[in-house]
Amino acid sequence: MDLRWSFRNLRRHPLRTVLSIAGIAVASAMLCDMIMLSGGLETSFARLMLLRGYQIRVTPQGTLPLDSEATMPGITMLARAIAADPDVVAVAPVVATSLYGSPTPHSALLTLFGYGIDPANQGLYQLESGADLLPGDSLGVLLGAPAARLMGAAVGDTIALVSQLDPQVAGAAAERRLVVRGMVRWLYDHEGQPSVGTIVPVMQALGGIRQADRASVLMVKARDGADVPAVVARLRGAHPGVEVSGVDDLVRHFRERMVYFRQLALILGTLSLGIATLLIGTLLAITVNERLPEIATLRALGVSRRSVIRDVLIEGAALTMAGGVIGVVLGLGTARVLDRILTSFPGLPAAFSFFVPRPGALAAGLAATLTAGVLAGLYPAWLAARAPIAATLRAEAT
Amino acid sequence: MIPLLLVLALAPPPPQSADSAVAAGTARPVIDIAVERRLAASLGLQVGDTVRIGSAPDSLSTVARVAAVYEPPADPATVLRRDYRVRLHLPDLAALLGTPDRVDRLGLVLQPGVAADSVVRRLNAAAFGYRAYGSREIASGSSQTFRVISRFHRAIAVISVAASAIFLLCIMLLKVEERRLDAAVLRFIGIRRRTIFLALLLEAVIVAVVGSMAGALFAFVASAATNAYYQHFFETRLIFSMVTPGIVRFGVGLSLLLGIGAGALAAARLVRTRPLVLWGRG
Numbered sequence: 001m002d003l004r005w006s007f008r009n010l011r012r013h014p015l016r017t018v019l020s021i022a023g024i025a026v027a028s029a030m031l032c033d034m035i036m037l038s039g040g041l042e043t044s045f046a047r048l049m050l051l052r053g054y055q056i057r058v059t060p061q062g063t064l065p066l067d068s069e070a071t072m073p074g075i076t077m078l079a080r081a082i083a084a085d086p087d088v089v090a091v092a093p094v095v096a097t098s099l100y101g102s103p104t105p106h107s108a109l110l111t112l113f114g115y116g117i118d119p120a121n122q123g124l125y126q127l128e129s130g131a132d133l134l135p136g137d138s139l140g141v142l143l144g145a146p147a148a149r150l151m152g153a154a155v156g157d158t159i160a161l162v163s164q165l166d167p168q169v170a171g172a173a174a175e176r177r178l179v180v181r182g183m184v185r186w187l188y189d190h191e192g193q194p195s196v197g198t199i200v201p202v203m204q205a206l207g208g209i210r211q212a213d214r215a216s217v218l219m220v221k222a223r224d225g226a227d228v229p230a231v232v233a234r235l236r237g238a239h240p241g242v243e244v245s246g247v248d249d250l251v252r253h254f255r256e257r258m259v260y261f262r263q264l265a266l267i268l269g270t271l272s273l274g275i276a277t278l279l280i281g282t283l284l285a286i287t288v289n290e291r292l293p294e295i296a297t298l299r300a301l302g303v304s305r306r307s308v309i310r311d312v313l314i315e316g317a318a319l320t321m322a323g324g325v326i327g328v329v330l331g332l333g334t335a336r337v338l339d340r341i342l343t344s345f346p347g348l349p350a351a352f353s354f355f356v357p358r359p360g361a362l363a364a365g366l367a368a369t370l371t372a373g374v375l376a377g378l379y380p381a382w383l384a385a386r387a388p389i390a391a392t393l394r395a396e397a398t
Numbered sequence: 399m400i401p402l403l404l405v406l407a408l409a410p411p412p413p414q415s416a417d418s419a420v421a422a423g424t425a426r427p428v429i430d431i432a433v434e435r436r437l438a439a440s441l442g443l444q445v446g447d448t449v450r451i452g453s454a455p456d457s458l459s460t461v462a463r464v465a466a467v468y469e470p471p472a473d474p475a476t477v478l479r480r481d482y483r484v485r486l487h488l489p490d491l492a493a494l495l496g497t498p499d500r501v502d503r504l505g506l507v508l509q510p511g512v513a514a515d516s517v518v519r520r521l522n523a524a525a526f527g528y529r530a531y532g533s534r535e536i537a538s539g540s541s542q543t544f545r546v547i548s549r550f551h552r553a554i555a556v557i558s559v560a561a562s563a564i565f566l567l568c569i570m571l572l573k574v575e576e577r578r579l580d581a582a583v584l585r586f587i588g589i590r591r592r593t594i595f596l597a598l599l600l601e602a603v604i605v606a607v608v609g610s611m612a613g614a615l616f617a618f619v620a621s622a623a624t625n626a627y628y629q630h631f632f633e634t635r636l637i638f639s640m641v642t643p644g645i646v647r648f649g650v651g652l653s654l655l656l657g658i659g660a661g662a663l664a665a666a667r668l669v670r671t672r673p674l675v676l677w678g679r680g
Binding site: 013015016019020022023026027029030033070111165166167170172256259260268272275278279282283286289290334337338341342344345346 | 453480525526527528529542543546549550553554557558560561562564565567568569571572575576578628631
């Protein structure tokens with residue numbers, strides 16, 4: 001007996017083999033998708049957090065970045081104190097507030113999202129066209145594409161930003177007329193979010209938090225090679241009034257929020273593996289049962305039990321391998337569809353992905369399917385090896 | 399009016415009671431708050447306890463008395479956030495935040511018979527600094543998350559149904575194929591093909607019916623287990639899984655269709671095969 005025996009058996013029942021491979025492929029595709037979903041959330045989130053190399057976030061106590069309207073006071077002093085840490089190379093303050101925009105003096109007000117940034121140290125955007133803001137440029141503004149579309153504004157245009165509207169007097173407490181310096185891509189914005197950016201003091205004035213020198217987040221960049229967790233611990237000790245989080249901490253919080261998806265991935269992945277095991281086990285058990293006379297004859301001719309077991313296991317492994325490989329390809333395709341659905345979540349950064357294909361994880365998934373296939377073949381293989389030779393041959397002869 | 403962050407801390411044992419300090423005019427008045435059950439459990443708070451609250455960790459200057467512990471309504475929009483909540487009287491919260499006479503939103507009840515849409519249009523035409531929404535528009539906007547989840551579940555269900563369908567086809571095919579020898583013997587003793595076909599089909603029907611009923615029962619058990627687990631995990635009364643009559647009809651119908659269809663196909667193939675071939679001598 002050799003490997004050809006196993007493959008010949010599979011070819012003997014083409015419909016059965018094709019259906020089994022198809023079943024294993026779909027189950028394996030689901031398993032791959034769930035593996036991509038379970039680890040992909042965290043990988044994608046960590047990647048997003050590190051897009052501009054800022055590894056630490058400082059936020060108001062008890063909050064996550066831009067998760068509430070809370071702000072921290074005395075931001076200039078705090079930023080200076082943090083920047084004094086020997087391992088810190090940049091501190092980027094961010095003020096986030098909602099405001100209104102008006103492309104012309106008498107046009108209707110449009111709801112916008114405003115970022116106050118320090119152009120010298122910023123981790124929020126990439127310039128796409130025009131010019132960046134210069135430090136101290138209190139007359140300039142940056143627009144993202146959705147805001148530019150909404151306002152009908154282009155580089156060089158002047159727009160008005162207003163905030164703190166008072167319905168009783170029909171007036172705004174803060175108003176600035178600003179020149180559009182450039183178009184940018186806001187890295188953490190959700191699809192279609194109309195965001196604008198100015199230097200920190202301008203946005204603080206618009207948000208009514210200038211006096212207390214408040215900001216929503218400080219993004220902190222540690223020098224290359226620095227022990228980031230140690231820097232985080234040091235900053236936490238030095239500034240107990242604020243929340244200091246490394247990317248790992250943020251990923252942990254995010255993981256807690258997305259626990260539903262991770263558990264769903266675990267449950268569905270386990271079910272997929274179970275279905276593949278059941279399918280292979282059933283198929284091999286019935287196939288072995290059908291071929292008992294043939295196996296008994298081979299055993300009578302001197303073929304060892306070990307060879308019988310090996311060939312049944314190879315048959316299961318071959319089915320699993322074929323189905324598993326097709327499943328990985330199918331899984332990559334379905335993951336794109338599922339990702340498109342989930343990334344349409346309102347408020348989720350457009351750059352975020354739920355399903356991230358990682359070669360190591362996919363290989364682990366394939367290995368798990370293969371292991372399940374081999375394990376599923378153990379019982380049928382044992383049945384084949386233990387077949388009573390004389391009784392089976394006598395029954396076959398009569 | 400609760401979107402702004404409140405930082406809550408337990409008050410240390412005061413040297414004099416908060417009430418006596420207020421009576422003596424040496425402290426700010428104690429305000430009453432209602433604390434969500436989860437938060438009360440987490441901090442070991444009971445009705446009558448006092449806490450200090452503020453809008454920042456360095457401004458926990460307001461002393462509050464826990465006047466009630468409440469169970470918030472189950473809200474799927476916030477279940478994953480698991481934030482703790484505290485309820486304050488509107489003037490107390492406004493004073494705490496330093497934003498007197500400001501609110502985040504107002505709810506309006508219209509006169510009977512007045513169309514909400516026309517009021518929304520009228521208000522928005524005159525709006526400055528606010529925007530009016532009809533309840534339907536708000537519900538549509540806030541249910542976007544659940545529409546996404548629902549689409550995701552449907553997509554997953556399509557894959558699961560495909561996998562189950564193939565599995566079912568395979569099993570039924572094998573189940574009928576297993577009867578090759580029986581079919582051969584029946585043919586040898588003169589039983590008609592049609593009778594054998596019907597017998598195999600009947601067997602497939604019984605397997606499909608029993609299997610789909612067991613599947614439906616399993617779905618109810620799995621659904622109950624899912625709800626029990628997630629309700630405990632998220633400390634909520636929300637229903638996470640619901641087996642509706644429509645789902646049962648779809649599941650059972652599809653199982654019967656596929657099971658019986660596959661059984662019929664396999665049986666037809668079997669009865670067309672010569673008995674000697676079925677017996678393994680052809």
